[in-house]
Amino acid sequence: MTEAIDYARYDRIRPIRWNGESLELLDQRKLPFVEEYMRCAGSDAVAMAIRELVVRGAPAIGIAAAWGVVLAARTVEAADGAAAAAVLEPALQRLNAARPTAVNLAWALARMRAALLIAGDDWRAVLEREAQAIETEDLAANRRMGELGAALIAPGSGVLTHCNTGSLATAGFGTALGVIRAGVAQGRIGKVFADETRPWMQGSRLTVWELQQDGIDATLIADSAASHLLKNGEVEWVVVGADRICANGDVANKIGTYQLAISARFHGKKVMVVAPSSTVDMATPSGDAIEIEERDPGELLGVNGGRTVAEGVRAWNPVFDVTPAALIDAIVTEKGVVERPDAEAMRALFGG
Structure with a gap:
């Protein structure tokens, strides 16, 4: 029998707080040494917070944007x-432009727009x-994905x-970190490694700090040490999140994910992508179409x-890369698991 997860122990952080008058966002630029919430009293402040990485992670961005619409309505x-709706549309467009790759942002705004169009005087x-509802459903989805993903991992x-996919990137519990939290709670995961994730260091600043809050021991590695780690046999799974999942199973995620998937395949390890169904974009046929x-x-x-x-030195700073479906062993969503993803398997779970 699978051990029940003590969510009170493994789910302590909340990056987004609605107080009835304003939105409070845990400023992730200042972690891990300063825990400070930024107060947003209007939608443009929310857009700025999304753009400047005060709040980050695809699900969290969508939730913050939804609350930004509520603020704009004031x-x-x-x-x-x-x-x-007609009056609010410019504010929705400014929110949507804050981060173009994360599909959850456009999804949340479309959901808010749809609710608005059929609303009466209330x-x-x-x-x-x-x-x-968007926030509450995300938390429930994360807990469901944690259990589904952990079930794939041998004790x-x-x-x-890679990057940060925990409570800080969601309504709580996390996507890939939710699987790790569930796996640790159930005794399926014996060791956790997190890479730094340059240049914003989400792994070293955020992920290991999050896990530390929950009493989960994690070892930090340099990004460039990942292949060596995968070779030495201490890791069976690479577990990551996603910012967009295409109709054929290609996945856009934080830059560096693609090279981890290549190395995992070479060394006979597995790759799990964990994301809510709101991250799945069946209208985008493949990763080639992602901005x-x-x-x-x-x-x-x-x-x-x-x-x-x-x-005088030039630099190139793409934020995401695309991992082909052929390098992914499982995509885990709250709707179910797609193993060995391809277009047919994606359609079977998510429709056309």
């Missing part, structure tokens, strides 16, 4: 939802209920994770504000 006078309350296995966000090259030229690279 400044609008309209008789019903359809009338309000449209503000409808928007608030919809935003709360005592070692895992390697890959590029950030300021200056992020590569220094550390903590101090320049480490000679003047």
Whole structure:
């Protein structure tokens, strides 16, 4: 019998807080040494927080944007939802433009728009209920994915994770880190490794800090040590999240995921992608059609504000890469697991 998960022990962090008047976002730029929430009183402040990585992680971005729509509604006078929708559309577009690759952002905004269009004179309350539902459903989905993903892992296995996919990137518990939390709780995961994830260091700043809060021992490695780790036999699974999953099973995720999948396949290890069904984009046929966000090259030229690279050197800073479905062993969503993903298997679970 599978051991029940003590969520009170393994699910302590909440990066998004709605207080009824404003949105409070845990400023992930300042972690792990400063735990400080940024107060957002309007939708443009939420868009800025998404763009500047105050809040990050595809599900968390979508949740924050939904609350941003609620804030935008505070400044609008309209008789019903359809009338309000026309006035609110520019604010929705500004939120949508904040991070183009994460499909959850557009998904959450589309859901808020759809709820608004059929709302009556209580449209503000409808928007608030919809935003709360998006957040609540994400937490439930993460817990479900944790159990489904952990069930694929043999007891005592070692895992390697990339970037941050935990409570900080979601409503709580996490996607890939949710699988790791569930796997540790059930005794299926014996060792956890996390790589630094340059240049924003989400692994070293966020992931190992998160796991530490829950009493889960994790070992940090340099990004460039991953292949050596996979070779030495301490890891059976690479477990990662996703920012977009295509109709053929290709996956866009934090830059560096692709090379981990290549190395895992070479060394006979497995790759698990964990993401809610809101990350699945059946309208995008393959990874070739994904817009890959590029950030300021200056992020590569220094550390903590101090320049480490000679003047005049150019840098290229793509934020995501695309891992082909052929390198993925399992895609785990709250709707179920797609093993050895391809277009047919994706359609079977998610439809056309």
